[in-house]
Amino acid sequence: MIRLRNLSKDYERRKILRGIDLQVDAGEFVFLTGPSGAGKTTLLRLLYAAESPSAGEVWVAGRRLDELPRAQLPLLRRKIGVIFQDFKLLRRKNVLENITFALRIHGVAPREAQRRALQVLKRLGLHHRQTALPDALSGGEQQRVAIARALAYQPRLILADEPTGNLDADLASELLSLLCDINYQGATVLVATHDHALLESLPARTLVLHHGQIHYDGMWPP
Amino acid sequence: MIRHALAEGWLLLRQRGAVSVVLALALAVPISLAGVGLSLHRWLGPVAAMSGQASVVAVLLHPRLDGEQRSNWISEEAKAHPEWVITEISREDLVERLERWFPYLEELVAGGDASLPPLVEIETTEPAGVAVLEGRSEVLAVGPRSSVQQLLGRVARGLAWVLAAMSGVLLTAAVLLASVWVHLELFRHADEISIMRLVGATEPTIRGPFLVAVAIPGAVAGGLSIVGSIVTVAGLSRLSTTLGLPAVTSGFEILALQAGAGLLLPLAAAAITLARHAADEFEG
Numbered sequence: 335m336i337r338l339r340n341l342s343k344d345y346e347r348r349k350i351l352r353g354i355d356l357q358v359d360a361g362e363f364v365f366l367t368g369p370s371g372a373g374k375t376t377l378l379r380l381l382y383a384a385e386s387p388s389a390g391e392v393w394v395a396g397r398r399l400d401e402l403p404r405a406q407l408p409l410l411r412r413k414i415g416v417i418f419q420d421f422k423l424l425r426r427k428n429v430l431e432n433i434t435f436a437l438r439i440h441g442v443a444p445r446e447a448q449r450r451a452l453q454v455l456k457r458l459g460l461h462h463r464q465t466a467l468p469d470a471l472s473g474g475e476q477q478r479v480a481i482a483r484a485l486a487y488q489p490r491l492i493l494a495d496e497p498t499g500n501l502d503a504d505l506a507s508e509l510l511s512l513l514c515d516i517n518y519q520g521a522t523v524l525v526a527t528h529d530h531a532l533l534e535s536l537p538a539r540t541l542v543l544h545h546g547q548i549h550y551d552g553m554w555p556p
Numbered sequence: 557m558i559r560h561a562l563a564e565g566w567l568l569l570r571q572r573g574a575v576s577v578v579l580a581l582a583l584a585v586p587i588s589l590a591g592v593g594l595s596l597h598r599w600l601g602p603v604a605a606m607s608g609q610a611s612v613v614a615v616l617l618h619p620r621l622d623g624e625q626r627s628n629w630i631s632e633e634a635k636a637h638p639e640w641v642i643t644e645i646s647r648e649d650l651v652e653r654l655e656r657w658f659p660y661l662e663e664l665v666a667g668g669d670a671s672l673p674p675l676v677e678i679e680t681t682e683p684a685g686v687a688v689l690e691g692r693s694e695v696l697a698v699g700p701r702s703s704v705q706q707l708l709g710r711v712a713r714g715l716a717w718v719l720a721a722m723s724g725v726l727l728t729a730a731v732l733l734a735s736v737w738v739h740l741e742l743f744r745h746a747d748e749i750s751i752m753r754l755v756g757a758t759e760p761t762i763r764g765p766f767l768v769a770v771a772i773p774g775a776v777a778g779g780l781s782i783v784g785s786i787v788t789v790a791g792l793s794r795l796s797t798t799l800g801l802p803a804v805t806s807g808f809e810i811l812a813l814q815a816g817a818g819l820l821l822p823l824a825a826a827a828i829t830l831a832r833h834a835a836d837e838f839e840g
Binding site: 382384404405408409410411412414416418422423424425426436438439440483 | 560567571747748750751752753754755756757758759761834
């Protein structure tokens with residue numbers, strides 16, 4: 335599902351990622367961890383083509399992203415559900431509309447989009463806030479809306495950037511269980527986190543990123 | 557996708573209803589004035605065409621020339637100036653003209669044919685060129701060489717060009733206004749557009765609502781500019797007919813141009829700005 339070959343990313347001569355080689359197979363559940371500034375978010379941004387690599391290759395769902403024609407990028411992104419660290423919610427749309435809008439973009443009929451959105455909102459305990467605008471929600475609620483949007487269209491790959499950063503322990507556990515369910519149904523899940531409690535709650539393949547390089551790739555706890 | 561573009565575009569418009577109305581009005585003003593300018597340009601067309609019309613210069617020949625000498629002189633001048641049409645005015649015609657124009661010269665006219673100098677008329681598009689005849693021994697005098705018609709025509713032509721240039725400047729102002737408007741709207745929604753791209757929206761899905769949101773006020777601006785120019789042209793027409801001049805009319809092609817400008821200028825500005833925005837995003 336994901337293949338990186340000698341991947342490097344520089345920002346103004348500062349090396350963020352250095353010669354990363356990685357393979358994540360379809361259906362895997364992988365944690366990506368490391369200290370702040372290790373390059374976790376940059377690596378995720380490269381995977382959904384929000385950034386271009388400085389060197390090396392990025393392959394996602396069988397397509398090489400740095401050579402992907404611009405017109406095909408939306409089609410690839412529809413296979414990826416991204417849970418953004420800063421939520422990236424549409425401010426003028428309410429909770430339900432934020433999710434149905436994403437589903438409508440993916441070609442889901444309006445009625446079905448509404449049904450699926452309500453289903454995922456209920457699962458995340460947000461159905462009572464469906465008419466609220468993002469600015470009226472707490473950080474945790476906004477994060478759950480972002481999660482709901484990423485999960486609603488049942489993507490083949492889920493990239494989550496610090497998805498539990500604003501959630502309490504119960505909600506974090508509920509989210510993990512949701513991600514496990516989706517993974518069980520066949521989706522590949524890559525979760526970037528520095529939450530050790532989260533890492534220890536689920537034995538899974540873990541990549542430890544340090545100074546832009548993968549220092550550990552194996553099961554966690556070791 | 558069209559339904560999505562219409563629904564989202566309408567939502568964008570509703571959120572900025574008052575601003576959209578003001579912008580439509582602001583766009584309608586220069587387009588309307590450009591339409592009035594083009595109508596006046598068209599109205600001045602026939603008068604401007606007079607600047608190239610031929611005019612007649614009267615030339616009095618010396619009375620000592622007999623008929624044969626006059627004929628020789630006329631044929632030589634016609635050969636030297638093929639663009640001139642030289643006509644000799646008969647004595648009877650000359651007498652009749654003098655009696656009509658200068659009744660107080662009754663004695664001179666009654667004095668007999670011999671005292672009257674022969675008159676020829678030269679029809680030319682370049683009356684000033686007839687001045688070459690001045691000082692010739694055969695020529696007694698050359699009449700006025702300035703043509704009121706040509707002068708009027710030149711003034712009208714100049715005015716028509718000024719109006720056309722002014723219309724061009726006004727349309728350019730409309731283009732700038734439309735692009736600034738669209739640019740600001742896109743700047744306001746830049747985050748939203750980025751999010752749409754990240755969740756997999758195609759470019760037509762992203763651009764459609766914005767195109768609808770500018771096309772509707774643009775069409776309103778086109779309609780308002782048509783109403784504005786029709787009212788202004790009707791006022792000018794009343795003024796011109798009061799002065800005994802032909803009526804000023806707008807013309808279908810000018811009204812169609814206004815409608816097209818109202819609709820297409822903001823659309824083109826939006827399409828260009830959205831394409832640039834997409835290119836920046838992709839490179840970023």
